[in-house]
Amino acid sequence: MRAILFEGVGRPLRAVQRPIPTPERGQLLLKVHACGICRTDLHLLDGEVSVEHPPRILGHQIIGTVVGCGDGDRDRDRDRDGDGNGDGDGDGETDSPRRVGVPWLGWTCGRCEYCTSGRENLCPHARFTGRDIDGGMAEYAVADERFCLPVPESYSSELAAPLMCAGLIGYRALRMCGAARRLGLFGFGASAHILAQVARWQGREVYAFTSPGDEAAQSLARELGAVWAGSSAESPPEQLEAAIVFAPVGELVPAALATLAPGGTVVCAGIHMSDIPSFPYSALWQERSVRSVANLTRADGSEMLDLAPLVPVHTHVSTYPLAEAARALEDLRHGRFTGAAVLLP
Numbered sequence: 001m002r003a004i005l006f007e008g009v010g011r012p013l014r015a016v017q018r019p020i021p022t023p024e025r026g027q028l029l030l031k032v033h034a035c036g037i038c039r040t041d042l043h044l045l046d047g048e049v050s051v052e053h054p055p056r057i058l059g060h061q062i063i064g065t066v067v068g069c070g071d072g073d074r075d076r077d078r079d080r081d082g083d084g085n086g087d088g089d090g091d092g093e094t095d096s097p098r099r100v101g102v103p104w105l106g107w108t109c110g111r112c113e114y115c116t117s118g119r120e121n122l123c124p125h126a127r128f129t130g131r132d133i134d135g136g137m138a139e140y141a142v143a144d145e146r147f148c149l150p151v152p153e154s155y156s157s158e159l160a161a162p163l164m165c166a167g168l169i170g171y172r173a174l175r176m177c178g179a180a181r182r183l184g185l186f187g188f189g190a191s192a193h194i195l196a197q198v199a200r201w202q203g204r205e206v207y208a209f210t211s212p213g214d215e216a217a218q219s220l221a222r223e224l225g226a227v228w229a230g231s232s233a234e235s236p237p238e239q240l241e242a243a244i245v246f247a248p249v250g251e252l253v254p255a256a257l258a259t260l261a262p263g264g265t266v267v268c269a270g271i272h273m274s275d276i277p278s279f280p281y282s283a284l285w286q287e288r289s290v291r292s293v294a295n296l297t298r299a300d301g302s303e304m305l306d307l308a309p310l311v312p313v314h315t316h317v318s319t320y321p322l323a324e325a326a327r328a329l330e331d332l333r334h335g336r337f338t339g340a341a342v343l344l345p
């Protein structure tokens with residue numbers, strides 16, 4: 001199969017031929033239809049988040065169909081109802097193969113204090129797709145069946161891919177905002193463009209902050225229902241009750257705090273951020289808080305994927321052929337597209 005390989009920090013991604021992976025017990029073999037790219041992939045490339053055992057196939061927003069499984073019976077998955085016709089619905093007709101999504105959370109221990117208290121996102125033994133496990137920048141991938149998520153049927157694979165990280169981890173960040181009605185989103189990229197739609201559907205007002213002069217992102221924000229869109233150097237017309245910082249820029253944390261009403265929360269949604277500059281205690285005073293969000297749980301995944309078609313969330317994607325993964329990532333780095341980018345093998 002064709003795959004894009006990360007071989008180490010500072011080395012260019014390389015297109016290679018690799019054997020199709022063999023699923024182990026409990027794993028599914030997937031034919032990859034689409035794989036979203038994510039800012040985390042840039043952090044991995046740049047060494048800000050480390051890949052312990054390169055070479056590694058990156059990519060953790062995978063949509064694929066099940067073409068095999070690790071118990072040696074390639075048809076087992078196609079025959080989930082056990083009626084022997086391989087379609088899983090018991091109506092005697094052959095139906096389409098199962099399509100699943102593979103998110104960043106690829107495996108957890110299931111035994112630690114975090115796993116056993118509904119916080120598997122914090123499992124110290126967790127393995128992450130496209131970092132500790134080969135990901136979706138390839139024609140095929142294997143994934144632990146327990147961590148695969150159902151893909152809403154109304155979404156094409158390329159439009160569903162950005163839900164898998166931008167959507168799911170963004171949704172976890174949104175939940176951390178509690179009942180906040182006036183919500184700021186700092187950095188209006190893949191995650192924010194999804195969350196703005198969910199937030200608006202929930203009855204919140206969205207205030208979008210972009211890099212100064214990013215008219216394209218500001219107009220996308222308005223199109224998706226933001227009541228205000230401007231630069232992160234501007235003050236919103238109202239004090240906000242919560243703000244989510246998606247951009248990996250530490251300076252935005254005090255900037256976001258400065259927009260908050262008393263009791264408000266700043267949620268940092270990224271896996272990596274540049275250092276947060278010091279700020280006066282008065283910026284935090286009156287029960288304002290700053291917190292981070294790490295990874296996702298499978299429960300976040302199911303909840304968000306149930307919600308997405310109800311809103312319905314429309315993802316805006318730029319697609320690239322698999323071979324152009326490196327160009328897609330550089331376009332992400334330089335903000336050359338709005339919404340999300342998706343690789344198509």
Ligand SMILES: [Zn+2]
Nearest residue numbers: 038040165166
């Ligand atoms: Zn991601």
Ligand SMILES: [Zn+2]
Nearest residue numbers: 109112115123
């Ligand atoms: Zn655990």
